[in-house]
Amino acid sequence: MTTQNKAHVGRPRGFDADEALRRAMLVFWEQGYEGASLADLTGAMGITKTSMYAAFGNKEQLFRKALARYDEGPASYGPRAWAEPTAAKVAAAILNGAVEATTDPDCPPGCLGVQGSLAAGELGLPARELLVEWRNAARRALEKRFQRAVDEHDLPPSANSAQLARYIMTVAFGIAVEAASGASREELQEVADTALRNWPDFQRPQ
Amino acid sequence: MTTQNKAHVGRPRGFDADEALRRAMLVFWEQGYEGASLADLTGAMGITKTSMYAAFGNKEQLFRKALARYDEGPASYGPRAWAEPTAAKVAAAILNGAVEATTDPDCPPGCLGVQGSLAAGELGLPARELLVEWRNAARRALEKRFQRAVDEHDLPPSANSAQLARYIMTVAFGIAVEAASGASREELQEVADTALRNWPDFQRPQ
DNA sequence: ACAATTCGGTACCGATCGGTACTGATCACA
DNA sequence: TGTGATCAGTACCGATCGGTACCGAATTGT
Numbered sequence: 001m002t003t004q005n006k007a008h009v010g011r012p013r014g015f016d017a018d019e020a021l022r023r024a025m026l027v028f029w030e031q032g033y034e035g036a037s038l039a040d041l042t043g044a045m046g047i048t049k050t051s052m053y054a055a056f057g058n059k060e061q062l063f064r065k066a067l068a069r070y071d072e073g074p075a076s077y078g079p080r081a082w083a084e085p086t087a088a089k090v091a092a093a094i095l096n097g098a099v100e101a102t103t104d105p106d107c108p109p110g111c112l113g114v115q116g117s118l119a120a121g122e123l124g125l126p127a128r129e130l131l132v133e134w135r136n137a138a139r140r141a142l143e144k145r146f147q148r149a150v151d152e153h154d155l156p157p158s159a160n161s162a163q164l165a166r167y168i169m170t171v172a173f174g175i176a177v178e179a180a181s182g183a184s185r186e187e188l189q190e191v192a193d194t195a196l197r198n199w200p201d202f203q204r205p206q
Numbered sequence: 207m208t209t210q211n212k213a214h215v216g217r218p219r220g221f222d223a224d225e226a227l228r229r230a231m232l233v234f235w236e237q238g239y240e241g242a243s244l245a246d247l248t249g250a251m252g253i254t255k256t257s258m259y260a261a262f263g264n265k266e267q268l269f270r271k272a273l274a275r276y277d278e279g280p281a282s283y284g285p286r287a288w289a290e291p292t293a294a295k296v297a298a299a300i301l302n303g304a305v306e307a308t309t310d311p312d313c314p315p316g317c318l319g320v321q322g323s324l325a326a327g328e329l330g331l332p333a334r335e336l337l338v339e340w341r342n343a344a345r346r347a348l349e350k351r352f353q354r355a356v357d358e359h360d361l362p363p364s365a366n367s368a369q370l371a372r373y374i375m376t377v378a379f380g381i382a383v384e385a386a387s388g389a390s391r392e393e394l395q396e397v398a399d400t401a402l403r404n405w406p407d408f409q410r411p412q
Numbered sequence: 413a414c415a416a417t418t419c420g421g422t423a424c425c426g427a428t429c430g431g432t433a434c435t436g437a438t439c440a441c442a
Numbered sequence: 443t444g445t446g447a448t449c450a451g452t453a454c455c456g457a458t459c460g461g462t463a464c465c466g467a468a469t470t471g472t
Contacts, residue, residue: 010418011469034240035327038460048421049461059460110325118321118386119314121241123460135387166384166393167400174380178372180324181341187372194373198404216448217439244430254451255431265430329430 017055020045022073024056025066030108033063033117033127063116063127067134070112074101078138087149088199091168094142095192098172102179103188110180113138114173139169171195223261226251228279230262231272236314239269239323239333269322269333273340276318280307284344293355294405297374300348301398304378308385309394316386319344320379345375377401 023044027036038059042052056062071078077097084090102110113134120128143165149155155164175188229250233242244265248258262268277284283303290296308316319340326334352367361367381394 009416009470011467012419014419014468030325031327032240032325034238035325035330037327037458039458040327050422051420053461054419108325114383115325118316118324118383119236119238119241121237121243121246124241132387135383160396163396163400166389167397170380170384170394170397171376171401172380173383174376174378177320177324177341177379177383178376181338183372188376190366190369191373191376194369194404195377195401198400215440216446217437218449220438220449243428245428256452257450259431260449 013055015045015047015051020047020052020055021062021065021069024062025069025073025112026108028063028066028116029070029110029112032115034120034124060126064130067112067116067130074104074107075111075113077101078141082141082145087146087155087164088196090142090145090149091164091199092192092196094168094172095175095195096189098175099185099188099192102176103183103185109182111173111176114176115180135169135173139165142168167198168195219261221251221253221257226253226258226261227268227271227275230268231275231279231318232314234269234272234322235276235316235318238321240326240330266332270336273318273322273336280310280313281317281319283307284347288347288351293352293361293370294402296348296351296355297370297405298398298402300374300378301381301401302395304381305391305394305398308382309389309391315388317379317382320382321386341375341379345371348374373404374401 023046024041027041027044030036031040038049038052041059041062042049045052047055052062056065077093077100081090081093081097084093098111101107113131117124117127117131143162146155146159146161146164150157150159150161155161171192175191178188178191229252230247233247233250236242237246244255244258247265247268248255251258253261258268262271283299283306287296287299287303290299304317307313319337323330323333323337349368349371352361352365352370355361356363356365356367361370377398381397384394384397
């Protein structure tokens, strides 16, 4: 029923569930939730439809687990960024991480959390709402980190943590769109550097 | 065969092709190319499947025409922005226009050129590539406008028109993603204002 | 050895996909 | 008023959609 080991009765699983999930993640990443058929998924996972249903539940739950896997892997730069000592370094780590992750030659260009399901028909609505929440959760976490920086006098008292977080996330998501449009890592790194020049510390008085 | 008037023989069309195309555009905008079924489209257009095929060709051509309609309507702020007298005003018009268009209460949130097809399966590849080209064409037009500003000494000689254009387009596309995530017009206007503060004229010497 | 249990695979489910042949009604032109 | 062209609609096409029942084979604890 789950991917967890349970009682040791019966025939053991004949495939690597983690590796299969990783491959499913790549298919969702490249083709989106609605664009990835079960035939595409199970073909890439190297298992049959029945094995997929037994191991992961159904397509929607497979997508949820693939997104969790994405969080632990390609998107893990996010939590690492929040641990940076200063808000400026946090912002730089987010954008640099976004550039790297969206242009990783071993993965599809772009971001699963963006292109996995940005618009969807009726059947794809749960996946779309899952990603909306995923993106907003990331933004709220960044806002929280920036607010802490204000409280610690790392950012000036005039800084608006919600506004800064939304700006950084907007650039990060825009980088993901540009990567999906074929932009290179170098080109997107310039975008990230340009965006980071617009930081409160560097800002001239209005 | 086309939406144009031709010879005046036979029974005339019984529906407004322009209005039908507008409604199809809204469906593609909200549900994406793959998420919009022919039943969804023809239902919203108020016509039958045969009428749609006779008037627009097929689903892919309907999408192309819906995108052209999007260019003439909701995305028409782009060419208007390029006509602004200075590069700074061009950039502001682009981002302000993006904020308005992606949060128009009469249209789905976000941008058809982004969420219409950012990732796709095999059947949706033509639509995806069409939008990749659409986004890159917009960026190249903006780059051209900025290069003209450099030539006219509106922008400093050190300005990199390609880099600036990609930065502005990245923010615009990020705004579209944020709008699709539920961000309000006011919140996104702050993002646009923040991004515009990062303009060469305002930049402190490095 | 036996029984319990889970495996992976085939075959199939009803529904929907994009697309089309055909039909009878409806119009413009002569 | 013919007459021919085009309309909108019904019915249907093969293929694929996500999902499931059932199967013999394989591996476990007893």
